[in-house]
Amino acid sequence: MSEVLKIENLTKHYINNQEEIEVLNNINLSVYESETISIQGISGVGKTTLLNLIGGFDSPTDGKIYIDNEDITVMNETELAHLRNRKIGYIFQSFYLLEELNILENIILPALKLGTSKTEAIERGYQISKFIGIEKRLKHYPSEISGGEKQRAAIARAIINNPKIICADEPTGNLDSKHKGIISDLLFSIVENNKQTLILVTHEEDLAKKCKARYLIENCSLIKN
Numbered sequence: 001m002s003e004v005l006k007i008e009n010l011t012k013h014y015i016n017n018q019e020e021i022e023v024l025n026n027i028n029l030s031v032y033e034s035e036t037i038s039i040q041g042i043s044g045v046g047k048t049t050l051l052n053l054i055g056g057f058d059s060p061t062d063g064k065i066y067i068d069n070e071d072i073t074v075m076n077e078t079e080l081a082h083l084r085n086r087k088i089g090y091i092f093q094s095f096y097l098l099e100e101l102n103i104l105e106n107i108i109l110p111a112l113k114l115g116t117s118k119t120e121a122i123e124r125g126y127q128i129s130k131f132i133g134i135e136k137r138l139k140h141y142p143s144e145i146s147g148g149e150k151q152r153a154a155i156a157r158a159i160i161n162n163p164k165i166i167c168a169d170e171p172t173g174n175l176d177s178k179h180k181g182i183i184s185d186l187l188f189s190i191v192e193n194n195k196q197t198l199i200l201v202t203h204e205e206d207l208a209k210k211c212k213a214r215y216l217i218e219n220c221s222l223i224k225n
């Protein structure tokens with residue numbers, strides 16, 4: 001099975017008011033095709049930091065990150081944006097839907113960025129929206145839909161380009177208990193159907209348990225549970 005993500009000796013420090021904060025220290029991780037992994041740890045421990053590094057939204061202090069054998073730590077912004085669009089679906093902790101675009105436009109944006117024609121992107125957008133159960137809200141704007149609906153839209157946007165890897169940062173964090181169950185079942189069924197790799201950051205024990213491998217960030221280290 002091929003290795004879709006490899007992290008080697010990854011270290012991340014932030015400098016805040018001239019003080020250096022060590023967040024991640026010498027992290028190593030290998031994740032294979034269609035593997036699901038969870039990353040847990042207390043608030044502020046560095047979970048989002050790690051996902052941001054994997055998505056190329058931030059650069060490491062030291063170490064290497066390979067996505068599908070490509071070293072992303074040497075890529076420029078354009079190369080990173082292109083790789084992200086092709087290979088990574090990112091579900092953010094606070095959705096990040098663009099307020100000025102309606103739900104359909106939000107969902108198909110990554111496809112358009114990748115050069116898919118508008119007709120094809122819309123067709124795919126409709127298909128995915130139906131599957132995800134957001135098809136009745138496509139003309140609404142983000143401010144006009146509920147938290148659960150926003151999360152569905154964010155998932156639809158993350159999978160529109162059929163990425164190899166889905167990075168999900170607390171995908172059920174903003175939902176009530178009923179929607180937590182619905183959204184987590186949906187996410188796992190998508191990943192399984194498309195044989196995608198899932199990297200899931202969560203505080204929810206039930207959700208973490210669904211993953212094949214479980215990790216914990218503690219004292220700047222990534223520990224296998």
Ligand SMILES: Nc1ncnc2c1ncn2[C@@H]1O[C@H](COP(=O)(O)OP(=O)(O)OP(=O)(O)O)[C@@H](O)[C@H]1O
Nearest residue numbers: 014015016023041042043044045046047048049050
């Ligand atoms: N851009 C930044 N500049 C400086 N410090 C930062 C920055 N981003 C994060 N940090 C610090 O890094 C640490 C890890 O933050 P991170 O957001 O990764 O935590 P987390 O584990 O995702 O927490 P939560 O569970 O609350 O989402 C925190 O102490 C945070 O204050």
Ligand SMILES: [Mg+2]
Nearest residue numbers: 047048049093
């Ligand atoms: Mg976080």
